Amino acid sequence: MLQLINFPHPTLRFQSKPIIRVDASLREMIGQMFDIMYENRGVGLAANQVNLPLRLFIANPTGEKGNGEELVFLNPVIRRSTGSTESEEGCLSLPGIHAAVKRNKSLHVKAYSMEGREIDMQVDGFLARIIQHEIDHLDGVLFIDRVSPETQRVLLDELSGFVSTHDSKQRQGMIPSDEQLSEQREEWLNRYCR
Numbered sequence: 001m002l003q004l005i006n007f008p009h010p011t012l013r014f015q016s017k018p019i020i021r022v023d024a025s026l027r028e029m030i031g032q033m034f035d036i037m038y039e040n041r042g043v044g045l046a047a048n049q050v051n052l053p054l055r056l057f058i059a060n061p062t063g064e065k066g067n068g069e070e071l072v073f074l075n076p077v078i079r080r081s082t083g084s085t086e087s088e089e090g091c092l093s094l095p096g097i098h099a100a101v102k103r104n105k106s107l108h109v110k111a112y113s114m115e116g117r118e119i120d121m122q123v124d125g126f127l128a129r130i131i132q133h134e135i136d137h138l139d140g141v142l143f144i145d146r147v148s149p150e151t152q153r154v155l156l157d158e159l160s161g162f163v164s165t166h167d168s169k170q171r172q173g174m175i176p177s178d179e180q181l182s183e184q185r186e187e188w189l190n191r192y193c194r
Helices: 024-039 125-138 149-171 178-192
Strands: 044-046 056-059 071-082 085-089 099-103 106-112 118-124
Touching: 024 044, 024 056, 044 125, 056 125, 071 125, 085 125, 099 125, 099 149, 106 125, 118 125
Parallel strands: none
Antiparallel strands: 044 056, 056 071, 071 106, 085 099, 106 118
């Protein structure tokens, strides 16, 4: 059973690896990712946010189950991006934190669907922001890395609280040790990426 992980969980900083196989188990996990995303009122979710070191993310700009289009991107790559826009972002792995982030206004993304079909899209607006946010996750980058130094200083106390909570849960055995997490990542990589 997959669970949403919070900052500063080490998998959030792991650079996800390209997927070379899709099986029924991975399809089931993607279904669980959509459930987690909707339960937490999100519009996108990267695999490493549920402790999977795989290069995939899901999105539904409406954030509502049964409304809008559910998108799955395997091995996504942004080919071109243009323009600049700034808007407030949040993250399911940093609940309660929001800040203004500059992103490209439009982009060209290539990826694969779960069925192995090539995705080749020109995207702008909110979906372009979601795609950039989620691909950042796959590269081990969080939206707080993209805010101004002044905003980072303002967020310092809240981020310290996340670190304290994580360390406390790890000491109590509520979260696996970093060593155990590393072993889990290796299992997933061996199954889907090697």
